[in-house]
Amino acid sequence: xxxxxxxxxxxxxxxxxxxxxxxxxxxxxxxxxxxxxxxxxxxxxxxxxxxxxxxxxxxxxxxxxxxxxxxxxxxxxxxxxxxxxxxxxxxxxxxxxxxxxxxxxxxxxxxxxxxxxxxxxxxxxxxxxxxxxxxxxxxxxxxxxxxxxxxxxxxxxxxxxxxxxxxxxxxxxxxxxxxxxxxxxxxxxxxxxxxxxxxxxxxxxxxxxxxxxxxxxxxxxxxxxxxxxxxxxxxxxxxxxxxxxxxxxxxxxxxxxxxxxxxxxxxxxxxxxxxxxxxxxxxxxxxxxxxxxxxxxxxxxxxxxxxxxxxxxxxxxxxxxxxxxxxxxxxxxxxxxxxxxxxxxxxxxxxxxxxxxxxxxxxxxxxxxxxxxxxxxxxxxxxxxxxxxxxxxxxxxxxxxxxxxxxxxxxxxxxxxxxxxxxxxxxxxxxxxxxxxxxxxxxxxxxxxxxxxxxxxxxxxxxxxxxxxxxxxxxxxxxxxxxxxxxxxxxxxxxxxxxxxxxxxxxxxxxxxxxxxxxxxxxxxxxxxxxxxxxxxxxxxxxxxxx
Amino acid sequence: xxxxxxxxxxxxxxxxxxxxxxxxxxxxxxxxxxxxxxxxxxxxxxxxxxxxxxxxxxxxxxxxxxxxxxxxxxxxxxxxxxxxxxxxxxxxxxxxxxxxxxxxxxxxxxxxxxxxxxxxxxxxxxxxxxxxxxxxxxxxxxxxxxxxxxxxxxxxxxxxxxxxxxxxxxxxxxxxxxxxxxxxxxxxxxxxxxxxxxxxxxxxxxxxxxxxxxxxxxxxxxxxxxxxxxxxxxxxxxxxxxxxxxxxxxxxxxxxxxxxxxxxxxxxxxxxxxxxxxxxxxxxxxxxxxxxxxxxxxxxxxxxxxxxxxxxxxxxxxxxxxxxxxxxxxxxxxx
Numbered sequence: 010x011x012x013x014x015x016x017x018x019x020x021x022x023x024x025x026x027x028x029x030x031x032x033x034x035x036x037x038x039x040x041x042x043x044x045x046x047x048x049x050x051x052x053x054x055x056x057x058x059x060x061x062x063x064x065x066x067x068x069x070x071x072x073x074x075x076x077x078x079x080x081x082x083x084x085x086x087x088x089x090x091x092x093x094x095x096x097x098x099x100x101x102x103x104x105x106x107x108x109x110x111x112x113x114x115x116x117x118x119x120x121x122x123x124x125x126x127x128x129x130x131x132x133x134x135x136x137x138x139x140x141x142x143x144x145x146x147x148x149x150x151x152x153x154x155x156x157x158x159x160x161x162x163x164x165x166x167x168x169x170x171x172x173x174x175x176x177x178x179x180x181x182x183x184x185x186x187x188x189x190x191x192x193x194x195x196x197x198x199x200x201x202x203x204x205x206x207x208x209x210x211x212x213x214x215x216x217x218x219x220x221x222x223x224x225x226x227x228x229x230x231x232x233x234x235x236x237x238x239x240x241x242x243x244x245x246x247x248x249x250x251x252x253x254x255x256x257x258x259x260x261x262x263x264x265x266x267x268x269x270x271x272x273x274x275x276x277x278x279x280x281x282x283x284x285x286x287x288x289x290x291x292x293x294x295x296x297x298x299x300x301x302x303x304x305x306x307x308x309x310x311x312x313x314x315x316x317x318x319x320x321x322x323x324x325x326x327x328x329x330x331x332x333x334x335x336x337x338x339x340x341x342x343x344x345x346x347x348x349x350x351x352x353x354x355x356x357x358x359x360x361x362x363x364x365x366x367x368x369x370x371x372x373x374x375x376x377x378x379x380x381x382x383x384x385x386x387x388x389x390x391x392x393x394x395x396x397x398x399x400x401x402x403x404x405x406x407x408x409x410x411x412x413x414x415x416x417x418x419x420x421x422x423x424x425x426x427x428x429x430x431x432x433x434x435x436x437x438x439x440x441x442x443x444x445x446x447x448x449x450x451x452x453x454x455x456x457x458x459x460x461x462x463x464x465x466x467x468x469x470x471x472x473x474x475x476x477x478x479x480x481x482x483x484x485x486x487x488x489x490x491x492x493x494x495x496x497x498x499x500x501x502x503x504x505x506x507x508x509x510x511x512x513x514x515x516x517x518x519x520x521x522x523x524x525x526x527x528x529x530x531x532x533x534x535x536x537x538x539x540x541x542x543x544x545x546x547x548x549x550x551x552x553x554x555x556x
Numbered sequence: 557x558x559x560x561x562x563x564x565x566x567x568x569x570x571x572x573x574x575x576x577x578x579x580x581x582x583x584x585x586x587x588x589x590x591x592x593x594x595x596x597x598x599x600x601x602x603x604x605x606x607x608x609x610x611x612x613x614x615x616x617x618x619x620x621x622x623x624x625x626x627x628x629x630x631x632x633x634x635x636x637x638x639x640x641x642x643x644x645x646x647x648x649x650x651x652x653x654x655x656x657x658x659x660x661x662x663x664x665x666x667x668x669x670x671x672x673x674x675x676x677x678x679x680x681x682x683x684x685x686x687x688x689x690x691x692x693x694x695x696x697x698x699x700x701x702x703x704x705x706x707x708x709x710x711x712x713x714x715x716x717x718x719x720x721x722x723x724x725x726x727x728x729x730x731x732x733x734x735x736x737x738x739x740x741x742x743x744x745x746x747x748x749x750x751x752x753x754x755x756x757x758x759x760x761x762x763x764x765x766x767x768x769x770x771x772x773x774x775x776x777x778x779x780x781x782x783x784x785x786x787x788x789x790x791x792x793x794x795x796x797x798x799x800x801x802x803x804x805x806x807x808x809x810x811x812x813x814x815x816x817x818x819x820x821x822x823x824x825x826x827x828x829x830x831x832x833x834x835x836x837x838x839x840x841x842x843x844x845x846x847x848x849x850x851x852x853x854x855x856x857x858x859x860x861x862x863x864x865x866x867x868x869x870x871x872x873x874x875x876x877x878x879x880x881x882x883x884x885x886x887x888x889x890x891x
Contacts, residue, residue: 015714021822022831028811031721074701077869082702085863086821095702095820137706138820429800429829435728435812436804487827488800 010135012040013048013109014143020154024431029156033164037191044109046186049165051113051147053158055185058116058124063149066093069129073098090149094142097132104134110186112147124148159263169194174211174403177264181208207256209264210283210329210337211403212249215393215410222371228411229371236396238341239366239374241381241389242412243324244299244508245289246306250323250360252278253330259288270308273316274323277359282351285327285401287363290319294358296385299522300510322359325352326393329401337401341409344401366392378413390507391415417505418547419527420445421538423456424500427478428489430463437471438478438490439463441526443502447517447541456494457517457541462504465525474500474529499535503528509548519544560691560856563642563660564667566881571669571693571860573660576642578607580658580669583885590644592671593655594619594734597886607631609646611654611769615734618765633682649673650684651838652735653766659687667691668854674837675844676708679742680735680771684848692854696862697839697887698817705817705841711834712743715791715813718832723789726807727832730796730814733759735838737793738766740815741773743836744791754779754787756794756803780806800829817841846870861886 016036023029033052037045050056070079070093079096086092115127128148135141146152159173162180166173171194182205183190192198220227247262257278259268267288268275274288290301297319304319305311328348329337336344345365352362368374378392391414399409422443430439440463444456466474477492477500484491493499505527512520519541564573570582578588585602592598592608594615599608601620606613610630617624631637633656636645646656651672658669668689675684698705719727731737737759744753752775755763763773779792788808798804799812814830817837825833840848845867849857857878859867864880871878 019718019832022825022833024831028722028831035721075869075873078701078866081863081866081869082700085700086702087823091822092702095704138704431829431831433809435810435829436801488829 010107010109010112010140010143011137012036013044014137014140016048017143017146017152017154018139020156024155026160029160030164030167033156033161034167037164037168042188042191043186046188046191047109047113049161049187050185051152052154052156053161056113057150058148063089065125065128066090066145066149068125069093069132070096073129090145091142093132094145095138097138097141099136099141100133104130106134106136106140107131107144109147112144116148157263158265162264165190165194172404175200177209177211177403179203180264181205181258206253207251207258209251209258209260210249211264212247212262212285213401213403213410214262214405215412216405216407218394218411218413222375225371232408234368234370234374236398237394237411238345238397239368239377240326240363240393240395241366241386242391242393242414243287243289243296243363243385244388244390245287245296245302245324248286248288248323249329250274250278250284250286251330252280252282253333254281267306270305270311271321272311274321274359277322277357279357280351280355281332282328283330284323284325284348284352284360285329286323286325286360288321289324291322291359292320294361296324296388298388298510299508303510320359322361324361324363326363327401340398340400341395342397374413378415381415389415414507417507417523417527418509420459420504420506420544421501421530421533422459422504423494423535423538424477424492424502425456425458425494426489426491427474434471437475439471439475441474441502443504444494444517445539445541445544446536454496454536454540456499459515459517459519459541459544460504460506460521460524462502462524462526465505465527466529470529494535496536499538501530501533501535501538502526503530509544511548517541517544519548558663558665560665560667563662563665564669564691564693566883570883570885571881573639573642575662576639576644576660578639581671581886583883588639589625590658591616592649592658592669593651595652595672595732598671601625605629607637607644609633609654609656611765612656613654614765614769615654615762618761633685647685647687648682650675650678650681652678653681653738653769653771655681657685657687659689665690667693668852669693670695672697672839673848674840675848676705678739678838679746680738680766686848686851689852689854691856691858692849692852693858693860693881694845694848694867695839695886696845696859696864696867698837698841699845699859699863699865699867701842701866703817703820703841704843705820705835705837708739708743708836709747711815711836712740712747715832715834716744716747716749718811718813719789719791722811725789725809725811726787727791728799728804728807728810728812729791729793729834730799730812730816730828730830731759731793732816732838733762733795736815736836738763738771738773739838740793740836741776742771745772745774749791750774751790752777754790754792756780756792756798758795758798759793796828842866846874849876850874 019032082096083092162176165176179201182203189201193200218228220229222229249260251258257275290297394411396409422445425444426442427438428440442458442461444458446454447457449455481493482490483493504524506521506524508522510520569584571580579586580590581598587604589603590607594612599616601624603625605627606625607629613628643661645659649655649657649671660667666689668687672695673684786808804810812830813832815834815836818824819833819835859880860883
C-alpha cells in the first residue's frame with residue numbers, strides 16, 4: 010500500500026501533466042504485479058466497490074475517538090477522510106500492513122458489515138497517515154488526483170516505449186490487474202491480442218487548418234480543394250458506437266465507455282459494425298446545442314425523464330467495421346459510400362448521416378463557413394475536411410483530415426481576480442477571472458464574473474499582466490488576488506470563446522466554453538466593456554436558431 | 557506556601573516573575589528579560605538586560621545588530637543564577653540552536669517555562685531535557701491529534717527522491733530561516749547528499765551564525781549569484797514567502813516544496829500551491845506534547861499559545877489541571 014499511497018499523495022499535489030506522467034511511469038516501473046495493475050485500475054476508474062460508503066468512515070471514527078477532540082480536528086482539517094486518516098490511533102503491532110491486491114480482493118468479496126470491520130482493521134495496521142488516507146480514498150472511489158484514463162495510458166506508453174494508439178488498441182481486451190499488458194510493455198511477452206468483440210478502435214483526429222482560403226495561403230495553397238470532401242463539425246462529443254457479437258459499447262474518443270449514461274443510444278445500436286460519429290441531443294430530427302448534451306454528460310446513469318427531455322442520438326461520420334469486416338484501410342470515398350447505405354438501411358431516427366457539403370473551391374467553402382445555412386449547421390462548430398483517398402488511421406496525421414472551426418465569439422470583459430500559476434508560471438499571476446457589467450437591484454452597473462482564462466498571451470504580456478495585478482491588488486485570498494475593477498478603472502481583456510451555456514452553478518447564469526485571452530485592451534476604459542445582456546441575447550439567439 | 561502566581565504570572569508584556577522581577581520572552585521591551593530562543597516572536601530587541609544562552613544571544617545579535625539590548629548575560633545549560641532569591645537555570649528545549657527551557661525555583665516550588673520545544677532528535681541542537689516541576693508551561697502550536705509527524709528522515713528521503721525524478725526542475729524548499737533551514741541542511745547531509753545547497757540571502761545570514769557556533773553545513777552557495785544558471789536539479793532553500801513569488805521565477809520550472817508541521821494538512825499545502833509538502837517541524841507534535849505531560853505529571857499545566865482547546869480537552873480526559881494563558885504575539889514567525 011505504501012508506494013501506491015505515496016503516488017496518490019504526489020499526484021494530488023502535482024498540477025502539471027508532464028510531471029504526473031513521470032510520477033505514474035516511475036511508479037508503474039517500480040511496483041510489482043499485481044499491485045500496479047490494481048493501482049492502474051483504480052486510477053482509470055475501472056475499480057468500484059459497491060459496498061464501501063463514506064458513512065463507514067464516520068462510524069469508525071465515532072467508535073474510536075473522543076467526540077470533542079474529533080470535532081476540533083475535523084473543524085481544523087475540513088475533510089472527513091483526511092481527518093480520520095490523520096487522527097486514527099494506529100497500532101501497527103495488531104497486524105501487518107495490508108498490500109493493495111489484498112485490499113482489493115477482500116473488498117470485492119465483502120458484505121457491508123464485513124467492510125466496516127475490514128476498514129477498522131486496516132486503519133489499525135497502517136502506520137502512516139498517507140497510507141490511511143489512500144486506503145480511504147480507494148474505498149470510497151473518489152481518488153480525485155487529476156489522472157484521466159488517457160493520462161494513465163500515456164504513462165503506460167511511456168513505460169513501454171510504444172505509441173498511445175498501441176495501448177488503446179489492446180486496452181479494451183485487457184482486464185485488471187493487466188498482467189499481460191505489463192508483460193508486453195516490459196518485453197517479456199508478445200503483444201496481447203486485441204481481437205475482442207466490442208473493443209475500442211483508436212480514433213482518427215483532425216489537425217487545425219492553417220492559412221487563408223482566398224487568396225489561398227498555407228494549407229489552402231498546399232492542398233487541392235478537389236481532393237477533399239467537406240462536412241459540418243457537429244458540436245457534441247465524438248463517439249465510437251460498437252455493436253459486435255451482441256457486445257454494445259459507446260466509447261468517447263479517448264476510449265472511455267459512456268454507454269451507462271446513454272441507454273437510449275445503446276438500445277439503438279441495432280447493427281453489426283463500428284460507427285464513428287457525433288453524440289448529440291436531437292429534437293424533432295434537429296441537433297441541439299452542446300449545452301443540451303451537457304445535461305447528460307458526466308452522469309453514471311440516466312432516468313426516463315431526463316432521456317425524454319434530452320433524447321440523444323448519433324450523427325454518423327464514418328464506418329470502420331461493417332458486419333465483421335474491418336474497412337479502415339479503404340479510402341474515405343469507399344467508406345462513405347458504405348456508410349450511406351449502412352445508415353440508410355438502419356431506418357433508426359436516433360442514427361442519421363452527417364451530410365457532405367459540395368463545394369467548388371476554397372473560397373466557396375469559406376463563404377459556407379462564414380454564413381452557415383439555417384437549421385442544424387447554425388449550431389455546428391465549423392467544417393471538417395477529409396481527403397477522399399484517406400484511410401482511417403489512428404492519431405492526428407497532418408494532411409488527410411482538417412478541422413476548420415468557426416471564428417470564435419469575442420467579448421470585452423474586465424479583469425477581476427488573478428491566481429498564481431504553476432511550474433514555469435510559478436510566481437506569476439497567470440489565471441484570470443474576468444467579468445462583464447450587469448445592472449444590480451439598485452440599477453447600478455456592477456461586474457459579474459463570467460469566466461476564467463489562463464492562456465492566449467505571450468510571455469511578455471504575462472509579465473505585464475502580472476505587474477498590473479500586483480500594482481492594483483485590492484484584496485488577497487490565499488493564492489488569489491482581487492484587482493481593482495470599477496467603472497473608472499480596470500483592465501479590459503478581449504476574450505475569445507467557442508460558445509455559451511446556461512449554468513445554474515455560475516452567478517452570472519452563463520458558462521463559457523473554451524475561453525482564452527484574445528487581446529489585452531490596455532487602451533480601453535473599463536466602463537466600455539460589454540454587458541451581460543449581450544451574452545444573454547447571444548444565448549437566446551442560439552436557442553431560437555436551432556430550435 | 558505562596559501561590560504559583562507569586563513566581564510566575566501573565567502580564568500585558570508576557571510572562572512575568574514577580575519574585576525575581578523579570579520577564580520571560582516578553583513581547584514588548586522590558587527592563588529585564590530571560591529569552592528562551594532566538595525566533596523573533598520570543599526574542600525581541602530593546603530590553604534593558606537579556607539573559608539567554610550564548611547561541612541565542614548570537615542569533616539576536618545577527619538579527620538586530622550589536623545594540624539589541626542594554627546588557628547581556630550568557631549562561632550555559634544547567635548553570636544557576638539568582639534573581640532576588642529566585643533560582644534561574646536553563647535546560648535544553650531541543651527546538652533550535654540555543655533554545656532553552658527556563659527553570660524557576662523559589663520557596664520550594666518549581667515552574668518550568670518550556671518556550672517552544674520538541675522531543676525528536678535534531679542534529680543542530682542538544683535534545684530536550686525533562687525537568688520535574690510543579691507547573692509546566694507549554695506551547696501547543698500543534699495541539700490537535702491530527703498532528704503526529706512522520707520521521708524526519710522519511711521526509712528528507714521524499715525530497716531527494718523527487719530531485720531524482722525531476723532532474724530538470726529546481727526544488728525550491730520553503731523553510732524558516734532560523735532552525736528549520738539548518739536542520740534540513742543537516743538532515744540532507746546525514747542522508748548522504750553532498751552537493752552544494754543554494755540559499756536565499758535571508759537564510760545565508762542565519763547559516764553563518766550556526767556555522768560560527770560549530771554546526772557543520774557542508775557546501776553552500778547563494779542562490780541568486782549563480783551566473784545565469786537556473787539551477788535545474790538543485791535544491792534551493794528560501795523563506796516560505798519567496799517560493800511561490802517573483803523571486804522563484806529565476807529558476808528552472810521550479811517545484812515548490814515547504815518544510816513545516818502545517819504541511820500535515822492537505823488544505824494548507826494547497827493554499828500555498830505547494831507541490832511537495834514536507835512534514836518537518838521544530839515543534840512538539842501531539843504525541844510529544846501529551847507524552848511530555850504524562851512524563852512530567854505537573855500539578856498544573858499552563859498553555860502559552862497554539863491550539864489550546866485540543867490540549868485542554870486531553871488534560872481533562874487525563875485528569876490534569878490545565879489552563880490557557882492566551883498570550884498573544886507568539887507563533888507569528890514560525891507558523
